[in-house]
Amino acid sequence: MLPKLKQILHKADADYADIRYEIKKDTFITLDGKELSNIGSTTTDGYVIRVLKNGGFTSVSFTKEEDAEKALKTAQENAILIGNNIEKPVKLAEVPVIQDTFIPTLKEDPRNISIQEKLELLRHYNDIPLAHDKIAMTNMRYFEMIREKYFISSEGAEIHEDLITTGIGGSIISKEGNLTQNVRVGAGGSDGFYTVRDLDDKFEQRTQIAIDLLKAEPVKAGAYNCILNQGLAGVFAHEAFGHFSEADIVESLPAMRKKMQIGNKLGNDVLSIIDNATMPNQLGFYKYDDEGVAVREVKLLINGVLAGRLHSRRTAQEFVEPISGHCVAEDYRFAPIIRMSTIYIEPREKTLEQLMAELGDGLYILDPKGGQTSGENFTFGAQYGYVVKNGKKYRMIRDINISGNLYQTLQDITAVANDLKLSKTGGCGKGQTNIRSCHGAPHILVKNVVLGGI
Amino acid sequence: MEKLLDMARKVCDQAEIYFCDPTSSEVMFQKGELHDIESQFQSGMALRIIKNGKLGFSYTKNLINREEFLQNALDSLKGGVQALYDFPHTSELPALKTYNQHINEVTSSSMVENCTHIADIFLQNTDAEIELVAYKEVLNLRIINSQGTDLHSKIGSVGYWLGLVYPGGGAGISRVYEEKIPFSISRNILDNLVKMYNDSSKVVTIPGGKMKVLFMPGSMYTLLWRLHSGTSAKSIYEDISPIKNDIGKQIVSEAVNFYDDPLDAEVSAARSFDDEGVPTKKMNIIEKGVLKNFFYDLNYAKKLGAQSTGHGYRSSMWGGDTITMKPGPRLQHPRIEPGEKSFEELVSMMDKGIILDGVMGAHSGNIPNGDYSVGVSPGLYVEKGEIVGRVKDVMVAGNVYDTLKKVVAIENKLHTCWGGRMPAILFDSISVSSK
Known part of the structure; x- marks a missing residue:
């Protein structure tokens, strides 16, 4: 593959150019209730060319090899157009030129397991909730995405890396009268099929939560002190803080950039946040990003002080900060953008029981249900929760959506527990979807959280 | 495509090929300045086959090997996905004017020029962080099936997304405009956006409670997704x-x-x-x-x-x-029929309340049940019929079937927005929570 890409890139008339070619193999199985609604395996492929010329940096994606020249020409024209319309020419941070092939080691390669066995496993899990009367519906899917990526640059980089993601997940919907409730269930990872085995207990637990939610009370709107469990606190690390560690987002918001200077004290002393794709056996793992840069651990926040940022080559140069290897694309349709890999809140010494005692009266809210940020404001949902009185869990609550301000909330996180957990499924939709977006945290205590109720 | 259909017809009961080839360009402005241009030349094909009441499916970006492509679909028949329906025989459809060749006059340069003009007006009249996107997309869509259906449509669109972001806040006033032919956005529209931004630049604090909420078209997808779920044959x-x-x-x-x-x-x-x-x-x-x-x-x-x-x-x-x-x-193509009030009249009908110009978190919450609980992004606060500022850390919540019972008035026109074309709708007595 690499010689063919070199031929294309050779024709580029530019200060810098790179090309990425990807073959993507998807295997998918979907069950809606008992019914199989989708099953198959398919391969697609495509190219992305990026060009730096005349101080302008731009990209074109295409699917047919014969479109390569047209794509190059378009990219060159657009780069010139950009260069003529911006004051400060784009430069890319210098990086080591890498030539490497990286194929991850898998524990049980999903490609060696028949689709029939995958279907049987999915059916087995799916039957767990469906055995209960109050479960009206399930939407469950098995997915496997294999990205075979080839990258070369005019600087001489030549990299082939494979990313193999496996997962099982979906929703369990309970119903009584006209009331429906749903919970999510899921697992998976980047290092083999074993990540979707032995999930019976998990499916049982999630089913029981879906049933219990039918009797739970809607939470009353208002401000509460809350303990967030690991899944939910991880979403906070991702949504509320993480996106503002992405240099391309901060870059577009000058007032925010001013507040987000390295060295600024932003959060409570107990709070440290790290992004680390290099840890093995977790969902967010990769070796090189989609501009050929080796990813490294970045300490983003240390004891409440901003310590680092996630970069592309362009933003590292613009911010005069070290490169980090976080410029990642969804697939062959897209130029890469800055993404978190595995972002997590560093654990401290306290136990959950100690946090509950510190909370006294408030709410214990659990498991994420989607989140979104807009500047310094964020919102995300919790799947369920409990009223806490005097440090003890009482009745179950539902319809929990929280909203807050990044800076205020970083101050309001007053305690962090010792029980770090990383997510097994992910999905971040910053323009492109990143199914490997992984987050984690221990339990955290947050003061004065706004809940919307219904 | 015809050859592939012939091949498929020989080995299955029914077959359908869907083809699509979007070509697009997107110009992005950040901080009022050109930031990036991205182009795509994509194409692809999907095959559905039905044999003995079972469905086979495959897709490809490059039809290099027809045999292999068909074989993938045949292989997926083994999965046993039920397909008891027949592909339709469709002909003689009304011709819709979805493509106008003048769209070819839209180039990256012309989009940059238009955005520069808009950015200049916004920069001169506000302290906002300006984000703009201009886009153009042309695609051919073709569907052929073994029942003799052969349908084709060429679609061309050009559009602008304009964002006036409050400094530091991230939230802002944003609008989408889309046409089939080259167009520029009128000075009147730009001036109205500037006024709305400037009127709402002051942050105000409000107590929570039940109040009037004006859902702007850009927030309507919150309600739309829930109505969609409730009325879909799948649900x-x-x-x-x-x-x-x-x-x-x-x-x-x-x-x-x-x-x-x-x-x-x-x-x-x-x-x-x-x-x-x-x-x-x-x-x-x-x-x-x-x-x-x-x-x-x-x-x-x-x-x-x-x-x-x-x-x-x-x-x-x-x-x-x-x-x-x-x-x-x-x-x-969902729509809610426009009512009789202008946007200004709707605002004047609010003693106190929130203009929900955008939302965060419409995808979380219990969608099948119709519940929503969204962060304002932004929420403009109105008192005695005037915008007096904007609120932060505020959530608006309800259930779509309950909210739609509380209509006070509906705006008299449709706006293109995410998910369809919608008017602004004023609702009474909606739950608003705040710190």
Whole structure:
């Protein structure tokens, strides 16, 4: 593959150019209730060319090899157009030129397991909730995405890396009268099929939560002190803080950039946040990003002080900060953008029981249900929760959506527990979807959280 | 494509090929300055086959090897996905003007020029952080099947997304404009946006409680997603719609007429056939508050003993590559019928309340049940009919079927927005929570 890409890139008339070619193999199985609604395996492929010329940096994606020249020409024209319309020419941070092939080691390669066995496993899990009367519906899917990526640059980089993601997940919907409730269930990872085995207990637990939610009370709107469990606190690390560690987002918001200077004290002393794709056996793992840069651990926040940022080559140069290897694309349709890999809140010494005692009266809210940020404001949902009185869990609550301000909330996180957990499924939709977006945290205590109720 | 269809026909009962080739360019401005231009030349093909009541499916970006492509679909038959429906025989559809060759006059340069002009006006008149996107897309869509259907549509659209972001806040006033021909945005529209931004620049603190909330078109997808879930044939079949048994019943305010209008040639996305080749038509879903229809694709129509209403589309809540998705019931052209009040009149009807110009978190919450609980992004605060500032850390929550009973008035025009074309709607007594 690499010689063919070199031929294309050779024709580029530019200060810098790179090309990425990807073959993507998807295997998918979907069950809606008992019914199989989708099953198959398919391969697609495509190219992305990026060009730096005349101080302008731009990209074109295409699917047919014969479109390569047209794509190059378009990219060159657009780069010139950009260069003529911006004051400060784009430069890319210098990086080591890498030539490497990286194929991850898998524990049980999903490609060696028949689709029939995958279907049987999915059916087995799916039957767990469906055995209960109050479960009206399930939407469950098995997915496997294999990205075979080839990258070369005019600087001489030549990299082939494979990313193999496996997962099982979906929703369990309970119903009584006209009331429906749903919970999510899921697992998976980047290092083999074993990540979707032995999930019976998990499916049982999630089913029981879906049933219990039918009797739970809607939470009353208002401000509460809350303990967030690991899944939910991880979403906070991702949504509320993480996106503002992405240099391309901060870059577009000058007032925010001013507040987000390295060295600024932003959060409570107990709070440290790290992004680390290099840890093995977790969902967010990769070796090189989609501009050929080796990813490294970045300490983003240390004891409440901003310590680092996630970069592309362009933003590292613009911010005069070290490169980090976080410029990642969804697939062959897209130029890469800055993404978190595995972002997590560093654990401290306290136990959950100690946090509950510190909370006294408030709410214990659990498991994420989607989140979104807009500047310094964020919102995300919790799947369920409990009223806490005097440090003890009482009745179950539902319809929990929280909203807050990044800076205020970083101050309001007053305690962090010792029980770090990383997510097994992910999905971040910053323009492109990143199914490997992984987050984690221990339990955290947050003061004065706004809940919307219904 | 014809050759592939012939090959497929020989080995299965029915076959369908869907082809799509979007070419697009997107110009992005950040901080009022040109930031990036991205272009795409994509194409792809999806094959569905039916044999002995089972469905086979495959897709490709490059049709290099027909045998292999067909074999992938044949292999997936073994999965045993049921397909009891027939592909339609469709011909003689109304010609919709979805493509105008003048769109070729739109170039990256002209988009940069237009955005520069807009950015200059915003920069001169506000302290906002300016984000702009201009885009152009042209695509050919073709569907052929073994029943003799051969449909083609060429679609061209050009559009602008304008964002005036409050410094430091991230939230801002934003609007989408889309046409089939080159256009520029009028000075009057730009001035109105500037005024709205400037009027709302002061942050005000309010107590929570029940109050009037004006959902702007850009926030309407919050309600739309929930109505979509409640009226989709998939939810009816899965028995998770709270309004499953309510056809013919008054479910929301009489003021609400909710319909789907694929033939609305005002917009480039107009379609005379869906992604399964079924003819489309204008269809009322809620008429004067009474639930009239659910919407069906071929698959769920068959399962429920109904006819497809022409709503089988290859799309999802989050977009995605159409060829990789199988058709499912989707409302692609939803509208709520405009009322009689202008935007200014709606604002003047608010003693106190929030203009919900945008939302965060519409995708979380219990969508099947119709519940929503969203962060304001932004929320403009109105007192005595005047915008006095904007609120932060505030959430607006409710249930779509309850909210739609509380209509005070509906704006007198439709705006292109995410998910369809909508008017602004003023509701009374909506729950607002705050610190």
